Amino acid sequence: MQLTYQPFELQLKHTFTIAKFSRTSTPLMLVQISHEGQTGYGEASMVPYMGESHKTAAEFLSKVDVSQFKFPFDFAAIINYLDSIAPGQPAIKAAIDIALHDLQGKLQERPCWELLGSAPSKMPVTSYTIGIDTKDIILQKVKEAEGLKVIKVKLGRYSDKELIQTIRSVTNVPLYVDANQGWTDRKQSLDMIYWLYDQGVQLIEQPMAKTDIDGNAWLTEHSPVPIIGDEAVQRLADVNAAQDIYHGINVKLMKSAGMFEAKEMIDRARQLGLKVLIGCMSETSCATLAAAALAPQCDWADLDGPLLTTNNPYHMPDFENGKWVLNNEVGLGLKFKT
Numbered sequence: 662m663q664l665t666y667q668p669f670e671l672q673l674k675h676t677f678t679i680a681k682f683s684r685t686s687t688p689l690m691l692v693q694i695s696h697e698g699q700t701g702y703g704e705a706s707m708v709p710y711m712g713e714s715h716k717t718a719a720e721f722l723s724k725v726d727v728s729q730f731k732f733p734f735d736f737a738a739i740i741n742y743l744d745s746i747a748p749g750q751p752a753i754k755a756a757i758d759i760a761l762h763d764l765q766g767k768l769q770e771r772p773c774w775e776l777l778g779s780a781p782s783k784m785p786v787t788s789y790t791i792g793i794d795t796k797d798i799i800l801q802k803v804k805e806a807e808g809l810k811v812i813k814v815k816l817g818r819y820s821d822k823e824l825i826q827t828i829r830s831v832t833n834v835p836l837y838v839d840a841n842q843g844w845t846d847r848k849q850s851l852d853m854i855y856w857l858y859d860q861g862v863q864l865i866e867q868p869m870a871k872t873d874i875d876g877n878a879w880l881t882e883h884s885p886v887p888i889i890g891d892e893a894v895q896r897l898a899d900v901n902a903a904q905d906i907y908h909g910i911n912v913k914l915m916k917s918a919g920m921f922e923a924k925e926m927i928d929r930a931r932q933l934g935l936k937v938l939i940g941c942m943s944e945t946s947c948a949t950l951a952a953a954a955l956a957p958q959c960d961w962a963d964l965d966g967p968l969l970t971t972n973n974p975y976h977m978p979d980f981e982n983g984k985w986v987l988n989n990e991v992g993l994g995l996k997f998k999t
Contacts (some may be wrong), residue, residue: 662696662727666756668715671706671943672971675802678793679815679841684709687943690718691974692756694764696732701764702995703951705756706915706942706966718753721746725757732768734761736921743918751895751918752942758919759951759993766992773994774954774987777924781987783957787964788813788837791828793820799827810983811835811863813963817843821853825860837938837963839866842892847876851883858885864938864961866911867891878906889938897922900929909936909960914952915944927958936960946975950993953978953985974998 669689676685690705707713724746730739739761743754766773774781788811791802806812812832814824817840828836838857844850850868857865864887869876871893881888890907894900895916903910910930917923923939930937937959939952944966956962964985967973976996979986988994 662694662730664692664694664722664725664727664757666690666692666719666722668719669704669974671945671973673943674805674969674971675792675794675798677943677969679817679839679843688715689945690715690722690753690756691947692722692760694727694730694757694760696730696764697768699764699767701760701762701767701992702947703756703758703760703763704945704947705752706944706948707752708915708942711752711915713750713752717750718756721750721753730761732765734765736761740918740921752915754918755914755920755948758921759914759948762920762951762954763992763995770991772954772987772989773920773951773992774957777920777954777958779954779957779987781957784953784984784987785956785959785962786810786983787956787962787985789965789968790839790963791815793818793824796823796827799824800831803828803831808983809834811837813837813839813965816840822856825857829860833861836860836862837864837866837961838862839891840868842867842870844868845870847879850876850880854880854884854886862886864889864909866938867893874906881907884908887936889936891940894926897925897929900926900933900935903930903935904933907935909938911938911940911963912955912959913940913942914948915942920951920955923952923955924958927955938963940964941966943970945970945973946978947993947995949985950978950995953987954993956985957987
């Protein structure tokens with residue numbers, strides 16, 4: 662078995678601004694794992710505020726002993742092994758996990774979605790994310806989202822209402838909102854939530870700081886809109902705590918350390934009666950197909966990575982009626998540009 666990797670800089674169509682950060686690109690690490698004539702592909706999307714980088718990823722990968730990976734893969738043992746190398750760093754662990762899932766699908770000649778027990782007919786629509794920006798750029802982004810069934814809006818600054826009003830001046834599609842911990846006053850936040858509810862907002866991610874447990878729980882208790890834990894819910898251990906704080910959780914492969922633990926988080930959330938949104942960072946078709954393999958098991962999807970970038974090294978996955986389409990290609994079904 663052989664592991665190789667190379668750094669990659671994923672360029673964004675627009676400067677991407679959320680409550681506390683802005684960026685124009687995202688560092689990725691593209692990972693390949695080969696065995697018995699087949700190669701599995703994975704990627705780590707390392708958004709800067711999560712603390713990973715090309716340097717930390719390369720250092721981590723240099724410590725990985727691929728002889729630990731025996732086909733058919735024991736993913737529980739693999740994630741325990743990766744966690745034993747170093748704490749944190751979920752994105753580069755996700756790259757390894759995704760590559761191994763792709764490889765296992767190819768070696769078993771089955772699609773990843775089938776291995777994970779998903780039903781393609783249950784694929785939810787995916788949202789198209791609009792970051793905080795000027796009115797002219799917001800209108801341009803809305804135009805680029807034509808044909809999409811849901812728009813996700815980044816909020817968390819002083820201009821929240823103006824941003825929503827700008828979008829509503831040109832479209833009535835349903836909205837998701839992500840405040841990225843940007844709200845601080847629970848009473849003002851609840852007033853905003855009721856206003857957003859009247860604007861057709863269907864869910865709100867992480868309204869207040871993840872450390873403000875009481876504030877988020879109070880909003881969840883009083884909100885007419887589902888409140889979803891995002892930054893507060895990273896790995897499986899966080900799902901239990903979310904039960905009394907949020908209506909649901911946002912599962913991202915780059916937080917969960919890959920597909921295996923994401924599936925465990927979804928299953929645990931269901932046991933606890935929590936809703937599930939499956940989301941993404943800035944990603945190529947590779948991680949998007951990995952998350953799409955689990956999306957039919959979720960209530961909502963926010964898997965717009967390839968729609969927001971300019972140098973995706975792979976072909977765009979099939980996309981119809983606002984949904985990613987799962988086909989019968991083995992593994993992830995990733996296709997390379999020629």
